[in-house]
Amino acid sequence: MISENILDSCHKQGFEEEEVFGAYKIFFGTLVSESRLKIINLLRKGKKNVSEIITQLKMDQTSVSHDLARLKQCGFVNVEIEGKYRYYKLNEETIKPLMNLIDKHMSGNCIHILKSMKGGNKK
Numbered sequence: 001m002i003s004e005n006i007l008d009s010c011h012k013q014g015f016e017e018e019e020v021f022g023a024y025k026i027f028f029g030t031l032v033s034e035s036r037l038k039i040i041n042l043l044r045k046g047k048k049n050v051s052e053i054i055t056q057l058k059m060d061q062t063s064v065s066h067d068l069a070r071l072k073q074c075g076f077v078n079v080e081i082e083g084k085y086r087y088y089k090l091n092e093e094t095i096k097p098l099m100n101l102i103d104k105h106m107s108g109n110c111i112h113i114l115k116s117m118k119g120g121n122k123k
Contacts (some may be wrong), residue, residue: 002020006020007020026073026074035059035063035064036070038057039053039067039071040076040090040095043077043088043090044099046089047087047089049086049088050065050068050086050088053088068088072088075094076091076095077090077091077095
């Protein structure tokens, strides 16, 4: 169920409930990509330009550019321009706290997933 506040806001702008679910799907789909998760986690340590991301994550430029475009589209990252460089920074207001909440949830509720992937019951 989508919150009434979001629905009211979207309805006022001419969007239907199904379109709002579509936006949710795109937002949460952003977190499905391992490469985007790696970029998010790298940016949790501080702002980086594309070259730094490519070097530190050993990814190709095209993939990083596409991933950053998606992250920017969904508000995960912000861009700062300094001289000839564009620096990408994690959205401190919403995404950083969201990632901290996800970390807390994962550590308390999802360790069993890792255990089952390893094929055992490690303690």
